[in-house]
Amino acid sequence: MQSLFSSRITKLDDALSNQIAAGEVVERPSAALKELVENSLDAGATTLRVSIREGGVKLLEVVDDGHGIHPEDLRLALDRHATSKIRETKDLFAIHTWGFRGEALASIGAVSRLKLSSRHKDFPVGREIVCEATQLKDAKEITRTVGTTIEVSELFFNTPARRKFLKSQASETSACAQTLHRLALASPEVSFEFWIDGKKSFHFPAVKKTEERVAQVFREAFNLEIGVEELIPFSKNKPDASVHGFLLPTKYFIPSSRGIFLFVNKRSVKDKVLQQAVMTAAKEVLFGSAYPQLALYLETSPESVDVNVHPTKSEVRFRNSSQIFGLIRSTVEEALAKTRPAMPEDISFPSPSTPMAAPSFSFEAPTHFHQKADIEQEVLSPPALARGPQFLGTLKNTYLVCQDDEGLLLVDQHAAHERVSYEKLRKQRLARTESAQLLIPIIVEVPERSADLLEAELGKLSDLGLELDRSGPTQISVRAIPPLLLRGDGTPRISFSKLVKELAATMEHENAPDIVADEVKKVMLDGLASESCHGSVRAGKSLSPMEAHHLLAQMDQTDFAGHCPHGRPTTLRLDWRDIEKMFKRIV
Numbered sequence: 347m348q349s350l351f352s353s354r355i356t357k358l359d360d361a362l363s364n365q366i367a368a369g370e371v372v373e374r375p376s377a378a379l380k381e382l383v384e385n386s387l388d389a390g391a392t393t394l395r396v397s398i399r400e401g402g403v404k405l406l407e408v409v410d411d412g413h414g415i416h417p418e419d420l421r422l423a424l425d426r427h428a429t430s431k432i433r434e435t436k437d438l439f440a441i442h443t444w445g446f447r448g449e450a451l452a453s454i455g456a457v458s459r460l461k462l463s464s465r466h467k468d469f470p471v472g473r474e475i476v477c478e479a480t481q482l483k484d485a486k487e488i489t490r491t492v493g494t495t496i497e498v499s500e501l502f503f504n505t506p507a508r509r510k511f512l513k514s515q516a517s518e519t520s521a522c523a524q525t526l527h528r529l530a531l532a533s534p535e536v537s538f539e540f541w542i543d544g545k546k547s548f549h550f551p552a553v554k555k556t557e558e559r560v561a562q563v564f565r566e567a568f569n570l571e572i573g574v575e576e577l578i579p580f581s582k583n584k585p586d587a588s589v590h591g592f593l594l595p596t597k598y599f600i601p602s603s604r605g606i607f608l609f610v611n612k613r614s615v616k617d618k619v620l621q622q623a624v625m626t627a628a629k630e631v632l633f634g635s636a637y638p639q640l641a642l643y644l645e646t647s648p649e650s651v652d653v654n655v656h657p658t659k660s661e662v663r664f665r666n667s668s669q670i671f672g673l674i675r676s677t678v679e680e681a682l683a684k685t686r687p688a689m690p691e692d693i694s695f696p697s698p699s700t701p702m703a704a705p706s707f708s709f710e711a712p713t714h715f716h717q718k719a720d721i722e723q724e725v726l727s728p729p730a731l732a733r734g735p736q737f738l739g740t741l742k743n744t745y746l747v748c749q750d751d752e753g754l755l756l757v758d759q760h761a762a763h764e765r766v767s768y769e770k771l772r773k774q775r776l777a778r779t780e781s782a783q784l785l786i787p788i789i790v791e792v793p794e795r796s797a798d799l800l801e802a803e804l805g806k807l808s809d810l811g812l813e814l815d816r817s818g819p820t821q822i823s824v825r826a827i828p829p830l831l832l833r834g835d836g837t838p839r840i841s842f843s844k845l846v847k848e849l850a851a852t853m854e855h856e857n858a859p860d861i862v863a864d865e866v867k868k869v870m871l872d873g874l875a876s877e878s879c880h881g882s883v884r885a886g887k888s889l890s891p892m893e894a895h896h897l898l899a900q901m902d903q904t905d906f907a908g909h910c911p912h913g914r915p916t917t918l919r920l921d922w923r924d925i926e927k928m929f930k931r932i933v
């Protein structure tokens with residue numbers, strides 16, 4: 347094909363190469379906004395005011411009270427590869443600031459009209475420059491407070507193609523808001539104010555504790571009335587990484603991953619390893635019925651994570667990604683175990699002589715239940731009765747009616763029993779490595795390279811009871827399987843040759859052994875769920891008060907008691923306050 351251009355090579359001029367780079371860093375207004383706010387945070391700002399107009403395309407403005415820019419550096423700040431944050435290569439492997447590439451402002455400046463005004467903390471006056479598509483227009487001295495103001499107007503005015511790719515004004519606005527939510531979650535000590543088209547959208551005052559910011563952001567982003575005290579904290583430390591964060595109670599869960607906020611060394615990231623670790627943990631508990639909502643902060647030494655993978659720095663690469671995967675997954679799983687929406691943690695079972703004090707009126711239990719329960723309480727072991735709500739009676743042979751300090755509860759006896767048996771089975775079976783030897787091994791053909799990779803990971807699978815062997819250059823044989831992969835009648839729940847082929851196919855993936863182990867576990871858990879379902883009390887079967895007491899006490903000791911293994915709720919709760927409101931005793 348004949349080229350329109352000559353075949354000689356020429357160097358692109360600065361303006362054009364800045365525009366090309368801008369395509370990577372500032373693909374849309376929210377990306378430019380992220381860069382501006384990160385610069386303010388790097389300058390030690392404690393108060394930020396962000397304003398946008400028309401989705402950020404007309405205007406993006408960030409006003410900060412940081413240390414400002416030296417008057418002689420103002421022009422330099424807009425130059426490519428000009429930065430005050432790193433000086434030599436070794437700094438690149440230990441980044442402590444949000445920015446370090448020295449190209450954000452140059453990129454934004456190349457595709458907008460930009461006004462930069464700043465007063466450095468050591469100077470009595472400030473300076474302002476105006477720049478239009480990298481052409482410096484104006485520079486003058488001005489009076490202003492210490493700090494920096496950047497106004498970016500007419501974003502992409504000189505790159506109409508880029509402008510065409512923007513979404514609706516509403517979605518660009520919401521992308522800007524989401525970007526600020528993430529930045530705010532990473533810097534609770536900074537006050538964030540956000541204005542959209544001249545109207546104040548939100549204000550997060552500076553707070554001392556991360557959980558206070560988490561509550562502020564979730565209240566704003568998802569319109570929830572959640573209090574700090576409702577958040578479930580979690581944390582775990584390992585020698586080379588630690589993780590902490592806050593999980594929302596299950597009643598606030600929404601069917602979207604928008605409420606999963608992940609941070610690595612405070613940087614908000616979209617990382618597959620982390621995301622998958624959270625979802626894997628959630629799947630075991632919630633069975634895909636909902637996504638967990640949480641803010642999770644991973645801290646690891648800057649040397650063990652590379653943030654210089656992508657121009658927007660939202661992707662990271664870990665040196666030890668499978669350890670990170672395991673750490674996040676187990677931490678989130680333990681946090682989810684603490685979410686028992688319907689069961690308050692520290693209620694003691696009322697003894698017959700001291701009836702539970704209900705707030706302003708009491709709920710009388712049918713006397714025959716009381717009497718029977720009194721006799722039988724003596725035979726129940728003390729720990730089983732130590733906790734749990736008070737059983738009052740059964741409706742339609744299906745729902746247990748109970749009360750506790752906070753209100754009235756209806757418990758679906760089948761769903762509750764299912765969860766109790768499921769957790770028991772899960773703990774027993776997953777803890778033990780059982781495997782059933784096959785009389786005749788199943789031989790599966792796979793590509794040689796996959797067989798090599800798979801061979802190296804066989805130990806992980808045999809921990810789960812799945813014993814595979816390399817039986818030829820392109821052959822893997824299945825010798826023993828975990829009994830949980832068999833149905834009650836001994837037929838397999840899955841096709842083993844398909845499983846091995848899938849294992850082989852995922853081997854190239856970085857976390858292959860974990861993904862594979864998870865897949866095997868999931869099939870086993872599905873099996874458990876149906877086993878515990880069949881073994882559980884049916885709705886419609888009447889339980890004796892003692893059986894009911896016992897079930898309630900067990901529930902209180904069981905992880906994930908709020909939902910059955912299929913994701914249905916086990917308990918409905920009506921707080922005394924709500925009841926009183928309904929009867930108009932209070933307003």
Ligand SMILES: Nc1ncnc2c1ncn2[C@@H]1O[C@H](COP(=O)(O)OP(=O)(O)OP(=O)(O)O)[C@@H](O)[C@H]1O
Nearest residue numbers: 385386389423429430445446447448449450451494
């Ligand atoms: N709000 C601000 N307050 C103080 N200095 C600023 C501010 N914004 C930019 N600067 C200065 O301008 C320089 C260039 O900013 P720019 O965002 O282009 O690069 P960077 O932050 O160093 O790296 P990156 O491209 O990774 O963001 C910064 O290194 C900093 O010295």
Ligand SMILES: [Mg+2]
Nearest residue numbers: 381385445450
């Ligand atoms: Mg920057």
